[in-house]
Amino acid sequence: MIQTRDIQHFEHLLDKHHLKKTAPRLRVLSMMSSRSTATSQPDLESLMQDIDRVTLYRILNAFEEKGIIHKVFDLNGTANYALCSSKCDEHDHHDEHLHFNCIQCKNVYCLNDMNLPAISLPAGFEPQGFTVYANGLCPKCSKKAVDK
Amino acid sequence: MIQTRDIQHFEHLLDKHHLKKTAPRLRVLSMMSSRSTATSQPDLESLMQDIDRVTLYRILNAFEEKGIIHKVFDLNGTANYALCSSKCDEHDHHDEHLHFNCIQCKNVYCLNDMNLPAISLPAGFEPQGFTVYANGLCPKCSKKAVDK
DNA sequence: CAAGTTATTGCAACATTATTGCATTTAAAA
DNA sequence: TTTTAAATGCAATAATGTTGCAATAACTTG
Ligand SMILES: [Mn+2]
Ligand SMILES: [Mn+2]
Ligand SMILES: [Zn+2]
Ligand SMILES: [Zn+2]
Numbered sequence A, B: 001m002i003q004t005r006d007i008q009h010f011e012h013l014l015d016k017h018h019l020k021k022t023a024p025r026l027r028v029l030s031m032m033s034s035r036s037t038a039t040s041q042p043d044l045e046s047l048m049q050d051i052d053r054v055t056l057y058r059i060l061n062a063f064e065e066k067g068i069i070h071k072v073f074d075l076n077g078t079a080n081y082a083l084c085s086s087k088c089d090e091h092d093h094h095d096e097h098l099h100f101n102c103i104q105c106k107n108v109y110c111l112n113d114m115n116l117p118a119i120s121l122p123a124g125f126e127p128q129g130f131t132v133y134a135n136g137l138c139p140k141c142s143k144k145a146v147d148k
Numbered sequence C: 001c002a003a004g005t006t007a008t009t010g011c012a013a014c015a016t017t018a019t020t021g022c023a024t025t026t027a028a029a030a
Numbered sequence D: 001t002t003t004t005a006a007a008t009g010c011a012a013t014a015a016t017g018t019t020g021c022a023a024t025a026a027c028t029t030g
Helices: A004-016 A023-033 A041-047 A053-066 A139-147 B004-016 B023-033 B041-047 B053-066 B139-147
Strands: A069-073 A079-083 A098-102 A108-111 A126-137 B069-073 B079-083 B098-102 B108-111 B126-137
Touching: A004 A023, A023 A041, A023 A053, A023 A079, A041 A053, A041 A079, A053 A069, A053 A079, A079 A108, A126 A139, B004 B023, B023 B041, B023 B053, B023 B079, B041 B053, B041 B079, B053 B069, B053 B079, B079 B108, B126 B139
Parallel strands: A098 A126, B098 B126
Antiparallel strands: A069 A079, A098 A108, A126 B126, B069 B079, B098 B108
């Protein structure tokens, strides 16, 4: 359920990034925050059929550039989008958390609280960031597997 | 430079997986083994213009299913392909090595020798595998940055 | 080695996904 | 309220991926 304070938060978010507070943008933010997992462009498209496809692409790109959302790939290589939890901005994304791809329900989970272990690289490589995916069964799907 | 023993190795690889030794397949294998980084479908397509686009898709899919190559995503979300180093087969891929995406030259490196650290998950998630990417500057690009 | 069998290829058509240009609308600033 | 600039929606186009099918080439069998 979307609350008034959510709306205000979304409006503030758009303000902060000098993006106009338009109906399509607010609806995309509401939709994404109402979901516990990341959402793919195709899913967003069918969830909000009255928003033009092109507009949706442009909104997603703008939000990503501004650090309002981040992109995560699912097992098909399709981009899924999730709201950034912490204070990401245009120049600094801080989405170095673990992602989980469920092989059953295909949902993509942001595990914001899990820190990544240190990863070492061969000489010469200068890492600036890491992306880590785990794949397997999510809690819901592993529970179903046991129940059967 | 492709050697006779490479050709024989490729032919053996196809034999092993009950794939016919055809010209397009052997050329794809040669091309991939001659490159030090993973190669995207678009790149393969322009590197081997005389192989039909559809054929290339089918070859890549077949090779991936058989565990001859594995798929790695670059920073644009485009699939890149690289030969599997160890003994992957249809049912068991063993490509749990680190991948490096260069933000400058966009090349994707398979760091086959780097083992992944242990990664812990919240309760309920049952991981079956991990995919880890580092992104930053590859040795060539970081060297160029210093030289300037 | 020749004939038969089947996988693979290449082409055309189609489907899906993403981008561009531009006129119209809407939000914010003046 | 008027002005200005950003954002939207539509149409056209591009890029990417899939399907069906006839022709071809690889392997099998006698
Ligand atoms: Mn995330
Ligand atoms: Mn690899
Ligand atoms: Zn699941
Ligand atoms: Zn590089």
